Amino acid sequence: MKECDVAIIGAGPAGLTAALYCGRAKLQAVCVEKSVNGGQVASTEEVENYPGFMAISGPSLAEKMAKQAEKFGVGQQRATVQGITPDGRYWLVRTTSEGIKAKAVIIATGAEPRLLGCPGESDLRGRGVSYCAVCDGAFYEDADNVVVVGGGDSAVEEAVFLTKFARCVTLIHRRDSLRAAKILQDRLFGNQRVKVVWNSVIGSINGRDMVESVTVRNIRTGSVDTLPCEGVFVYVGMTPQTGFAGGLVAMDDNGYIITDETMATNMPGIFAAGDNRVKGLRQIVTAAADGAVAAFFAARYIEEHFG
Numbered sequence: 001m002k003e004c005d006v007a008i009i010g011a012g013p014a015g016l017t018a019a020l021y022c023g024r025a026k027l028q029a030v031c032v033e034k035s036v037n038g039g040q041v042a043s044t045e046e047v048e049n050y051p052g053f054m055a056i057s058g059p060s061l062a063e064k065m066a067k068q069a070e071k072f073g074v075g076q077q078r079a080t081v082q083g084i085t086p087d088g089r090y091w092l093v094r095t096t097s098e099g100i101k102a103k104a105v106i107i108a109t110g111a112e113p114r115l116l117g118c119p120g121e122s123d124l125r126g127r128g129v130s131y132c133a134v135c136d137g138a139f140y141e142d143a144d145n146v147v148v149v150g151g152g153d154s155a156v157e158e159a160v161f162l163t164k165f166a167r168c169v170t171l172i173h174r175r176d177s178l179r180a181a182k183i184l185q186d187r188l189f190g191n192q193r194v195k196v197v198w199n200s201v202i203g204s205i206n207g208r209d210m211v212e213s214v215t216v217r218n219i220r221t222g223s224v225d226t227l228p229c230e231g232v233f234v235y236v237g238m239t240p241q242t243g244f245a246g247g248l249v250a251m252d253d254n255g256y257i258i259t260d261e262t263m264a265t266n267m268p269g270i271f272a273a274g275d276n277r278v279k280g281l282r283q284i285v286t287a288a289a290d291g292a293v294a295a296f297f298a299a300r301y302i303e304e305h306f307g
């Protein structure tokens with residue numbers, strides 16, 4: 001069992017910023033990450049709204065954040081956190097490798113893409129169904145048609161990105177207007193390669209070995225069409241990665257952790273930061289800000305409770 005001051009769960013922007021602040025506060029911190037550093041940022045094509053960078057690729061930003069945290073001596077552990085249990089004044093973090101005994105815990109586990117839940121989606125996942133245009137877009141060089149499902153920032157941003165590869169990108173959205181930022185909508189509507197299908201949902205994703213088409217249902221008229229396509233990119237929202245903390249800290253009905261403005265949860269010594277908590281804007285800059293606040297108040301908590 002490893003012992004430290006702060007166990008940080010997740011190495012996305014929230015976790016890596018918390019790590020940086022813990023390191024600079026001379027706290028012994030360990031950051032546990034189940035996948036690659038950077039979280040969702042690691043699979044984002046280009047970021048142009050993180051202050052200080054006019055434009056930077058997601059993986060480069062993730063690498064810079066990780067290096068900065070490392071510079072201040074924060075330990076890294078590659079493992080999945082499975083649970084947190086109390087041990088007197090301490091918290092025990094159970095992982096798929098070594099456990100951690102910590103005075104405070106910062107949960108920065110972010111969120112993962114929500115599924116459509118339609119027939120064909122799971123069978124054809126990785127065979128034309130994707131949740132990451134940056135990861136898989138290049139497979140669709142010269143494709144006749146690629147479908148993107150959703151109407152928020154990610155759907156619109158990634159639809160435009162996919163026009164670098166596919167001849168046509170069809171955005172399918174269940175409403176008659178988009179939620180995405182105006183600047184992103186302007187880019188989408190100004191792109192000759194994009195078509196938008198309004199008021200429609202995907203009934204099924206079809207194909208024998210690879211995606212061949214989607215069945216599209218207009219929710220206003222009830223009409224059903226089959227749209228040939230080589231790929232389907234799904235951007236219909238996110239699910240917070242908080243299952244392992246269920247029953248421990250207070251959450252809303254969707255599993256987002258409830259915190260106060262110091263990022264404290266209802267459990268003393270447990271903080272949450274980033275996309276996994278109840279908040280109004282889920283972005284890199286707000287995740288990083290949460291991480292800084294959580295680390296600052298975790299340090300204060302340790303000072304008050306452990307001297």
Ligand SMILES: Cc1cc2nc3c(=O)[nH]c(=O)nc-3n(C[C@H](O)[C@H](O)[C@H](O)COP(=O)(O)OP(=O)(O)OC[C@H]3O[C@@H](n4cnc5c(N)ncnc54)[C@H](O)[C@@H]3O)c2cc1C
Nearest residue numbers: 010012013014034039040081109110111274275283284287
């Ligand atoms: C396609 C796309 C494009 C985007 N573009 C932008 C943009 O241009 N600008 C912008 O500001 N925002 C953008 N965002 C949103 C931004 O990426 C997120 O708001 C931000 O990454 C949230 O950071 P986070 O640290 O809270 O969570 P995440 O980035 O989700 O990181 C959480 C980390 O925790 C790890 N983890 C989860 N559960 C466990 C566990 N049990 N044990 C160990 N590790 C665990 C995950 O593997 C992950 O690495 C985009 C998102 C997507 C999907």
